[in-house]
Amino acid sequence: MSQSFRTYNRLWADVQLELSHLLSEEQPAEPPRPEKDRVVFFQRLAMLYVRYIRVFRQLEKAYDLMVHPQKRRVIRALLDAVIGRVLELKNDMVENEFSEYHYLDDILHDLKLSPADLEIPIPRYFRDESSEEVQEQKAMLTDILKMVEVIKNPDALLSKRMSQDEAIKFIQVAERARQRRLRTKLMEESRKINSMYKTKELEKADIELAVICIQKVWRGYIQRKRTRIIREEEMIFLGMSMDPKYQVLCPSEVTAQTIEACTRVTQEAHEEAYQKAVVAVTQQLREIEGPDMSKCMKDQIRQWFIECRNSTGVFPDYPDEEDGGSALIFAEMTPQQLMEEIAAKEEEDSNNKPEGKEKNKEQGKKDKGKNVEEEEEAGLRMLPSAFVSDLELGHKTFVDFWQNRDESQNFSQKHDVELIKEEKRKVVEAEIRLQVDEQLRQELAEWKLSVDKDKGSKTNTKKKKGDKSGKKKKKEKDLTADRTLQSLCQELVEQGLLKQANNVRLQEYLGDYSYLGTTLRQNDIEPMPSLSDVRQILSLYAVLPLGSQVVHEKAPLIKAILLAGPAGVGKKMLVHAVCQETGATLFDLSPMNTAGKYPGKNGLAMMLHMVFKVARLLQPSVIWVDDAEKMFYKKVPKEEKELDPKRLKKDLPKSLKLIKGEDRVLIIGTTKDPLSADIKSLCKMYSKIILIPRPDYGSRYILWKELIKNQGGKVTKALDLSSLTKISDGYTPGQMVQVIQSVVTKRRIQQQASRPLIAAEFVSPLAKIDPVFQDEEEDLKNWYAKTPLGKKRIKAATGKEEEEAATKGKDANKKKKK
Template structure:
């Protein structure tokens, strides 16, 4: 796409964002919505519109090379992503379900189901790519040292030299035998053809007749080839087959790829220039403007000392460093900032009032009749107070203020603006100088008090700093059980114990029962949890996976598993989770195919969200088959009936489909594909070996899900709706009877 296209996309994103901000931040609070369907329709519309804005902003961010614009745009991107997550949570709380059907909203906005997917911004991956690459090199070095000393597992033992030579010789004899057999078959075929020609009395063709025969065969081959190519083009045009040209990179695609790489290099170069300019400009400001700033601050503080002494007859107390020092004396806020703070405080107070009213209504039970109009307006569904709308609004206003009317005709290459850096660094220099000035003026104020007020016999009592007070009142901190050990040594220990695997080769099956017999006793269990979570925090972002999550919270441990002690993590796991903070970026995921075997309360306390993965429907299975086959190197042709695969695989999960495709598309089968296209029977034979999900098991899982917190809310809401309908029906019957 051209730069004009991206500019149009950026302008459309700004207009859409401005419209949404005006809708979500009105001058007067909106009235509550009583109809749940209309409220969810509004939430879904906002969710999809913010998702589209997120896609456009992410694309524009990737195209920009100006380092300062990219920072403002990233600030807006973070706010939009946060708002998308907030709306997703609102939809879950409204529908009491993790899955939503928004076909009507998609139709209204003229979108497709693919537009519902929230994209992962590329700058997330790019920012962490270098760090992850360095970490991967370190881990590879650790594994290179660890793997020779690791205990031998269920892998195949090393083959002796004589056995390997014998195996190679056997394979070579078999290959030569197949070639000789084919050669002898061709000789016998030619001899048989000559014998039949002699018996039928056929004459040998002359030179002209032979040429005509060859021409017929060649023309027929060309015609069939052209027809096949036209058919492929026709199928690609209507979207029923992949485009043959798309298999290779065209000239336009190569130019686009080179342009993208060149743009990323420019972004890195401009960012390096910007970082270097921030250091040099700051040093220049400190040397040139620093002395004047320092003297001006001193004069302001001396004037404050004199004015306070003239008004009260005593010199004031100098503000402590913990509360900002002398900066709180000269803090200036714009009217917009004051208004924004007041609006936030008012909204927070209104939210607390609404929450209090909701609690009182739940205690009272059923609603009483004869409520006035104002009370009826207070009832209904409202949007929760957003933490990210101010962030979006701030970024949007900042971009419009700085770059809206900026003349960049002389900045064609989109390099940094020095004046903006000066304005930013001037504040940092002023803050640093103020700390130095505060120390000097505290001493000067003390000397003034001793000289003027004659307070020599009254030594000043030092106040306890807020940091010391917080340290006493603060919450519990995790005791570091391994203070003297490095990250590499902790990682090596987890690899030796089989708890961590090489990321490029890891499979979930490798983790089966890998905690049995390891870190025994209470002290060992504490060390296990400490090491795992410490390594996860140091190597964030990290994912901790617990398979068979129900075993940790068993209601009753089966006899065959008592020796393994599966409930040993029941107490220590929740304690370790409480020590995690949002900035740690550690995600705990547990999977289970028998969650009903666990205690619901303890399981739901450990995991914030419980997701019940439903069986895929026909459309999902159709798309899943296509993607899995293409992912493993297969080619979908007319010989492969994907529709039949989708119909006959009803009752199987996505994991069953993935295993069937992986087992069918071996390296040998992929080599045979040009001559032997794939067929549905190859996958169905392997799929039939797996056990499907029966309706009884699915019903058990659904019943168990209704015992989770979200399931209980859903049942309660359904019961309340049924009671309301029943009450309305009785009222109508009563009115008819009175008539």
């Protein structure tokens, strides 16, 4: 165990070294000049992106299997910052290349990495490390879902009682059928044997010919078998196929899995011990060091009162709790400076609005001047980062404390009590400071009344006026303030608006890496993304922000995503996978699901209010809108007019605007026919539109192989997967699953030993299904080209954007000369 701890400590140290190199590149001594070449700028962004993903993968591994609770907290903060930086770089890449999909084959080749190294890992703590309150809410929701399911389908859980006579009758029928099948099989075998003995008597020459024939067949069979074995050994030697002994878990792998399970148990034990130690140490600090802290603070604050009185002639105003209370007193300032600062703040608060407008105008003029200077020095720059400071802080913590720390005595990797004391001493000090502030604020008021009555009254009136002048912010009306969370959840479940997500993982969305993307773009051909690219995009835009509160608050905010693609490409599966990976609550606001529910304007407002209120309380949450195009129909079909699919067209975008950075709520729309919707309204609602294509050859090969195995089939050499992949061009993963389920039945699985699966068995079921034709995919591609990002991509590909930027720069220079 100690060896594994040293391994993860070494891994952490290596990550910190790589992170220091990245930080030095991102924040050089001299700020870099704007880059004019868009390709060079994108290469720099992409290189940073790939390197940060490598850091992300290593940090996630170290955090997942390290058992020291205090080290894990430092790594966790660093991991959140790295995730946020990856999302920022992804946003910069999209803004630069005007495409959601990027192809980094050349960078992987330069760094000697494989496509697997570019895979975005899903941290385990997204689901495993939730607070007790969240766990209780999830348990409550699970109970409600089960209860409503029992009420709706009571017969499904009740076992039907059967009398003894009926049971005997069923057994007799099944046994007679079994005996009949056996008797039929025996009759067929005896008929074959009898036909063999009915042949005529053979002469000696015929016997010799028969023997020679048998020998030919036998020797041919033996030689083919030997040749096959030699060929398999050669393929194994060349590394073209896997050795069968490695397909079964070896003892070392079993041992590694056992150690990993023990490590997780140790993690839980150490975490529990750490939480108990935190409570005990905090209480101990309150009891032992608390009185001394309180006395010391009071003496210092009283001394400050006297010094201010001696230097200014009056007692000072006690700093407000919002400004930091008495903590503001101990800043490195003289009493006179502190008084001036407090007076300046009061003047700022009491300023009139026109003055503020004048300042804004002056500031606007300054900003215009800055814009002119920026236009003079045209070029591409990286957007400011909200996570680099967190990365620097995490790196500094590691260097200052953990890098050279001697832990030879901490064999079991338990928590350090002294570290807890240092950390919680500040918390206890802040608690005591609040109490001291309340007491001394009253004491100061008494001193003012007794010594400076007139001056004290004036200052009090000023504060009151300042308080009255401040306007109160309007609060949103809570239409369900008198209802509990449980009652709201129960109503939404009964109405079918809150659902249980299917148990699928994002890694089950199979697809191969796109190896020709860079080559096609270099030849001015826009490639269609692979299913692996789609999985990566969902990880970045949905899973990572929803999984971490810190990342969601600071990273580029994505409120709504639209998944567009033909039927059967896995849009619904991706929605459920996002919920499973993050532990999110699933709400269904599809037009067909909300039809007839909560009628009228008031009912619609109540429905949206309940959904978004519960989504915020049970965050992370995913609001799913299936058939999203129906909400923005150009023309509603006659058969759907009664359902009123456009009833949420105005109100849902308004509710979307209320989602803030602290609300981990994501709207995911899915559509298979986006051409029937108004593209402007659809793009205004969904900030990110992800096009999901038909699977390419590599993805289809992996899908056939893995789906057949998951169904219970065996992929042998008799099954020509390459030919099956080739003839299934245009078929979606959903159609492939349908074909496999019809072919690989329970009876067929039992027959595999004597009759292995072949490609011909899958051809006839495939022929009965219509594939997604090239024309349909081209229509989707042309529709995507009309979206805002698609238009920018076309302009960038044709060079029109650079011309527009150049003309804008010339016009700005002309205005400046005038």
